[in-house]
Amino acid sequence: MDTGTHIVMGVALGSMATLDPVVSHDPVLAHAVLIGALAGSQIPDIDTVLKLKNNAKYIRNHRGITHSIPALFLWPLLLTGVLIYFYPDVNVFHLWLWISVAVWLHVFVDLFNAYGTQALRPFTKKWVAFGVINTFDPIIFGLHLAGIGLLFLGAHPGYTFLAIYAILVGYYVVRFRQQVAIKQAVQQQIPNVEQIITVPTFRFREWHLAITAKDYFYVARAKNGAIHLLDTFERCPVPAHPAIEVAKRDENLAAFLSFSPVYRWEVNEYNDHYEVRFTDLRYRSKGYYPFVAVVQLDRDLKIISSYTGWIFSEGKLRKKLELIPS
Incomplete structure (x- = not known):
């Protein structure tokens, strides 16, 4: 609390x-x-x-x-x-x-x-x-x-x-009974569900949901008992990419992975650097996922900059990283 x-x-x-x-x-x-x-x-x-x-x-x-x-x-x-x-x-x-x-x-x-x-x-x-x-x-x-x-x-x-x-x-x-009802509604609406993470909001009848199914991650909102799907991401295992393997040794990404149970990953390659990003799917706010871990590496896979935490705009993230614009 x-x-x-x-x-x-x-x-x-x-x-x-x-x-x-x-x-x-x-x-x-x-x-x-x-x-x-x-x-x-x-x-x-x-x-x-x-x-x-x-x-x-x-x-x-x-x-x-x-x-x-x-x-x-x-x-x-x-x-x-x-x-x-x-x-x-x-x-x-x-x-x-x-x-x-x-x-x-x-x-x-x-x-x-x-x-x-x-x-x-x-x-x-x-x-x-x-x-x-x-x-x-x-x-x-x-x-x-x-x-x-x-x-x-x-x-x-x-x-x-x-x-x-x-x-x-x-x-x-009452809150546990609400959670049970929400999970039952998700099971009826989405096939092959493996895990449902519920995140209550300030509103009594509204919950954020991060759902793991066999092939996809779903981000949804439960409101007044109805399930509203907001985003769908293909569930891809984290690959043995050289940039990711090095990034995992960075303390910011390591801390993120020790805490986050459901996330998506990205590796972006630019002319002079790589960017590895992991995004926690539990926390969605106004279409943005604010809890992230980002690691930038040069072409020789040396870590340039990194950040983990709550950030609510791409511009602020860039300032936190003090990095090469992507």
Whole structure:
């Protein structure tokens, strides 16, 4: 989920902690738990700082080791250790418990969007992404804001957010049912389907789809239960082209391939250079596919420039690459 949603989830957990008798009878512990819940709801995304280095490091590592099984236990221990320095007399177990819930909830909810996490590390680096909730879901965020508003009106913090989370459980069930219906509709409309990746949008009844069939990739939109095909690409295996083989060793393309499950490739040859481009088919915006990896090589197959990340126009891509115009 986005940073704002994780923050309001931290507030929600700090509020629900008041249902814990040990917390509710100790104002100092309640304060420490609220701080811990806010910190725990954010700390797995500390790897966002990698963006300051470059996109390749960020793409390869974001929601990786920081969202892994060991991290589920290390983050709570770290935060508890920091907080007991400032709150030495509080109940350490209950502080650790609520911080743990905050960390676990952060990783858990991240599993439900199309980006996903590598939550099963160190056993596998496979991305787990259920694709039923948008990274920013206005209904989830709105319900949390409503809950915070009710607190200012004097509502009981614990029971208020307990009720909201019961509603959210039902909301997630509805989203899964929508996804099942969409996949069934795709199977009826397109033959030989092997994989369907669903990407929810801000709109409750609208989803982006990346579909892998035996011979083709299809990009589609599901709207009000109907499937609308937008693009069709022939499914061609990545060839053993010399330029591609060298480009795969570039950190930008390597990061893209470690993350993207469905993409198309191109190799363009010009007078003085080659250009290798891989395009993720999950993210289509106004007819453009913004998540790409591009590598340019000279005629001797030496890498000149490369880029991976989100880009929304060809002109901006050229500026990012600082390369020979194609």
